[in-house]
Amino acid sequence: MSEVLTRLQAVLESRRGAPPDSSYVAKLLAGGADGMLKKVGEEATELVMAAKDGLPQRIVSETADLWFHTLVVLVAHNLSVDDVLAELERRFGRSGLDEKASRKTV
Numbered sequence: 001m002s003e004v005l006t007r008l009q010a011v012l013e014s015r016r017g018a019p020p021d022s023s024y025v026a027k028l029l030a031g032g033a034d035g036m037l038k039k040v041g042e043e044a045t046e047l048v049m050a051a052k053d054g055l056p057q058r059i060v061s062e063t064a065d066l067w068f069h070t071l072v073v074l075v076a077h078n079l080s081v082d083d084v085l086a087e088l089e090r091r092f093g094r095s096g097l098d099e100k101a102s103r104k105t106v
Contacts, residue, residue: 047062
């Protein structure tokens with residue numbers, strides 16, 4: 001399942017340092033955190049709207065967009081799909097309520 005995400009991550013990493021006019025990913029990375037995070041927020045909002053409207057294909061499409069832009073943020077911070085999968089694995093089998101309660105509030 002994660003093979004596609006791992007392959008996508010490799011493509012995104014290959015765009016790091018490329019001229020911003022050469023690819024969408026290079027443009028996002030060159031734009032810094034504000035631009036990348038704005039896109040994540042936009043895609044999350046579009047997913048919420050698609051889910052609220054009950055449109056299955058749009059839900060899938062917007063989820064793909066959100067995952068894509070989230071991967072760009074991970075790459076920008078030198079993090080990987082494997083880091084996220086390890087965190088999910090750590091949480092597996094644990095009550096979501098217990099896991100959330102164990103987080104430190106800041």
